[in-house]
């Protein structure tokens with residue numbers, strides 16, 4: 428076995444040690460039951476990938492009913508989901524991997540059909556720029572407070588279910604990002620305004636989540652935050668806004684920062700003259716205050732080691748982990764030549780892959796919605 432840096436442990440700020448630097452990032456497979464309960468197929472999919480990585484982040488789970496963003500989505504919106512979540516945590520924690528539940532609200536990035544007739548919500552009554560986006564209802568101040576509480580309650584359920592942590596999903600243009608974005612947040616109350624005021628919603632969720640962790644005495648519980656560094660909307664989030672946000676996040680009671688990108692080595696989406704890599708600008712801004720997870724088109728051990736060499740603490744491997752559930756075991760066994768990089772539909776059962784995720788992998792059918800093809804390349808998941 429080669430002496431890769433990514434095989435070494437990493438201690439998080441709360442004292443928990445990850446056994447290695449490989450992370451499975453949150454990947455929705457749309458396998459939950461209609462009400463958001465974890466399904467047997469979902470447990471099978473997770474089981475096939477468990478045991479090896481340092482940290483295993485779950486498919487995203489909504490924190491309330493209006494937070495649902497697609498069919499087959501997991502839910503952490505009610506105590507009745509705790510038994511299912513507990514099964515999930517047990518499967519994901521095998522082999523001392525740390526199991527993290529990702530939690531979110533989709534905000535305006537959903538439809539009234541998905542919400543069974545209810546109107547989507549957002550920071551302001553401004554629709555997204557995609558054809559199918561509807562006019563959202565701007566959350567009232569009381570509803571904003573309730574949503575923050577809904578996040579804290581989802582944290583409580585994750586703790587009771589036995590997860591090792593939660594990741595607050597502030598990326599990929601969902602509700603938390605909608606509050607940070609000047610495109611979707613035009614509010615004039617305490618939840619909107621300049622860049623500092625637009626952080627308030629995210630910071631309040633982190634604060635309440637941390638309070639919940641303390642209240643339950645879950646000292647070893649991991650609290651992570653995921654963000655997307657830029658938007659192409661006008662107005663929209665620019666890298667300077669994100670760097671200011673990162674500076675504030677670095678001083679919050681968090682255990683890591685996860686930067687969502689489709690390609691780890693990309694530069695600015697908006698400024699063609701910018702020569703610096705976005706991830707390294709974020710790393711510099713953090714100044715070692717929080718562990719950083721980098722993600723985006725990392726496939727081979729060499730890809731991951733390059734990220735480590737650049738000082739990125741943890742590397743998340745997404746699509747490649749769909750194709751090769753035993754990636755890290757193969758590296759550890761010195762069997763790198765056996766790592767699969769292409770999905771073979773004949774292996775579906777062995778890989779625990781089911782439609783519609785399998786269709787996305789084999790036929791490129793956009794995921795999680797068919798009409799994501801119209802999204803100008805700005806995929807629901809990839810912030811490019």
Ligand SMILES: Cc1cc2nc3c(=O)[nH]c(=O)nc-3n(C[C@H](O)[C@H](O)[C@H](O)COP(=O)(O)O)c2cc1C
Nearest residue numbers: 452453454455486487689723724725744745746808
């Ligand atoms: C099928 C699929 C589902 C995804 N679901 C989520 C999700 O639930 N939450 C999230 O934050 N990102 C999600 N993502 C984005 C991934 O976490 C990751 O950022 C992205 O795939 C880029 O990494 P990769 O190039 O290694 O695949 C998803 C990506 C894919 C391919």
